[in-house]
């Protein structure tokens with residue numbers, strides 16, 4: 318039996334979190350995994366302190382992988398690192414991870430295929446650039462929302478709207494235009510070409526969960542779906558993907574809700 322089949326994989330799950338994207342990834346890669354569930358503090362929405370016993374930052378997703386014969390598990394945090402590790406061990410010989418080397422160029426600088434270069438880039442881009450911006454939208458929105466006392470909310474709203482106009486909106490437009498161009502030039506419907514890859518699983522999770530907030534950020538010349546039709550076609554295609562739908566059903570069984578809105 319292959320070591321990957323014997324390895325014990327556990328996903329430390331936090332409700333309403335990026336762990337949902339990792340669950341789809343595990344399902345799509347056909348990894349046999351266990352779940353350990355954690356719930357957010359109802360007031361602060363922070364993760365419970367017990368998650369810090371798994372990894373010092375106390376965030377989710379985190380996975381542990383116990384190889385056959387190993388006396389202790391490897392603990393991996395960060396969406397991109399988790400996706401890379403699982404892809405490298407469970408995704409080889411599948412279309413979920415693009416072939417790395419051009420024929421005859423194995424191990425050479427510049428010998429990588431364009432699809433693999435895109436795959437590597439998007440695994441990093443997701444948390445390094447896209448989610449950083451989208452998290453700012455989430456946090457800033459709460460500063461002008463019902464969690465802020467009614468009397469000071471007009472003041473916080475003015476400040477948040479200024480940040481939305483001066484920083485978030487121009488950056489969001491740049492990202493959406495970039496993704497539109499990447500989808501136009503990938504050679505297929507997905508970010509790395511004609512096949513769904515683990516990079517699509519990671520990036521689409523961010524887009525699906527934040528698309529409804531884009532219009533909160535400011536005034537658009539037209540609806541974002543008209544301005545970035547390929548991005549919207551991509552979101553809708555992933556939304557209808559059977560593997561995605563199945564994972565969303567499983568998530569609803571675990572958590573009673575799907576999504577990261579809170």
Ligand SMILES: N[C@@H](CCC(=O)N[C@@H](CS)C(=O)NCC(=O)O)C(=O)O
Pocket residue numbers: 331333334335336362363364365375376377378394395396397444
């Ligand atoms: N860059 C990290 C971000 C991890 C992260 O911030 N996770 C959130 C949930 S999506 C979390 O654990 N929040 C609870 C908290 O901050 O206490 C990753 O990609 O895994």
